[in-house]
Amino acid sequence: MRSRSVTCSCSTRCTRGARRTPCSGAARTSRTLTGPASSTPRDSRPTAGTRRPRSIPVEDTSQWRSPEVAAAIQREALASDPLAGTRTPPAFRAPSGALEDSFYLAMGRQLWDAAPITARVLIVRSEKDFWSRPEDVRRLQEHLAHAAQVKAVTLPGATHFVHLDRPDKGRDLLLAETLTFLAEGSASRGP
Template sequence: MMRDSGDSCASGGWRKKMLASLLLTAAPLASAGETEQKQASRADDETEITLVRKDRYLPLQAGISLFIREVRPASLPADGASPVLLLHGARVPGVASFDLPVAGGSLAGDLAAAGYRVYIMDLRGYGFSSRPAAMSRPPELSAPLMRTADAVDDIGAAIGAVMQWSQSDKVSILGWATGGHWAGAYAAQYPQHVDRLVLYNTLYGGSRHHDTLGLGSPLDTPDKPGTFHASRFGGYRVNSRASLFPAWDNSIPSEDKTRWRDERVAQAYADAALASDDTAYQRDPPGFRAPSGAMADSFELAIGKKQWQAARLTMPVLAIRSERDFWSRAQDADALAREAPDAQALTIPSATHFVHLDRNEAGRSEFLSAVIQFLARRDDGA
């Protein structure tokens, strides 16, 4: 059985109290250099928690940098809390995915309030990180950008920086959807740097059939089945506000979507996604860019082609799947749990692909509790 283990800076009891917090987070920042903000929040027991947010740009090479946001409790020393890296998925970048400025919209804030140093990164081509030059040209002029190998390189750079900033020799990673695929690929290649791994609604190649991403889908080339339709997607895609909601809406088992999802969270999600691209409002309708490499990789996974082996994940692994997820399949979570040496699978009943952004009673509380307990688990599994 899992339980809170605590650490030198935050007791297990404090983590349990913070689990119930609804956090108001700082607005996304896009300025250069380092920017730090503090934001006070209150838990249900009236304990005041101050969270600190610091935005950094990590240089990779001339003119190229990665955006990384740190979210941590101000009451802990700078090197006191266990580091956790959050990885976004195929379309919406890091801050929009994990740190919205509304109650119930910040997984990063909730984990920080539970005693963790949390880092959110944007891969190249996403959000506030540098974009390949090809993303300034029409998408049809380039092949799908940012494939798995590119993502692994960026994650490695971010992990190296996080270990230095936090004075830690390992980092836990939580990846959402394609972010989980990228996290798994990195962890399989560099297990010595990963403490815990959470794969959340992640494709793995557990089946050759997928209703929306596999053979016969828009990702498949009509005259060459089993091949990604690269000419349709090009180097990148442009995503409108309206495009963010159909799959989410269709997976909510209620005609009244607001019963399942706070409208303030939904609107903040779309606002932050558009704000992540400084060219978004140059389009009509406004739209933000996202590299297409994630879709090419996801197509391969959807038709059963694994890009890494879970057997190489020597760290503890938690594979979380929402029952109503449209992206991952039950076979993916089952295969991960079966193949990884120290893995467990959790299915959240009736939950959607976006459970960490849904209401607490729609699975968010169960998701958050499972993640915090897993991150706090001792090496003996208690």
């Protein structure tokens, strides 16, 4: 298999082969999440020259997203990195492996084999999710050939960040579907 050369944010050159082992630069890449002074995530704060997320159909994103939930997530993310407070603005570091995986998935590459999974599986996607496509769900369902049960749910009107959305915009439905699925599994096992 051919290796590809990647330039990391640390400015070193590395080679990632078929094993996809992280380079030394992967640990140095970071994603900025603004600190406690901000109550909403970067993509939902109005900023000069920027637009609101297209998946949110209202101008005032605070009508769609819950600033309190976003602030709590930001607080915990920053708390997970002991050096977050030493950066201006405060930021936590996160490996960029998820971004690379997302790129390969978008290009149609299967990153792992779901066939060995034998547990019950709940697949949840949001209707207005800019990243999760219906065909991704169908493909995953096909690959979960040995799963005890596969249930796929599309949350109507919800966005990619449904966990930040207000309860009536999808978050309540996400929690209800998850809790119902878990309860059904507990009921089938018995006391």
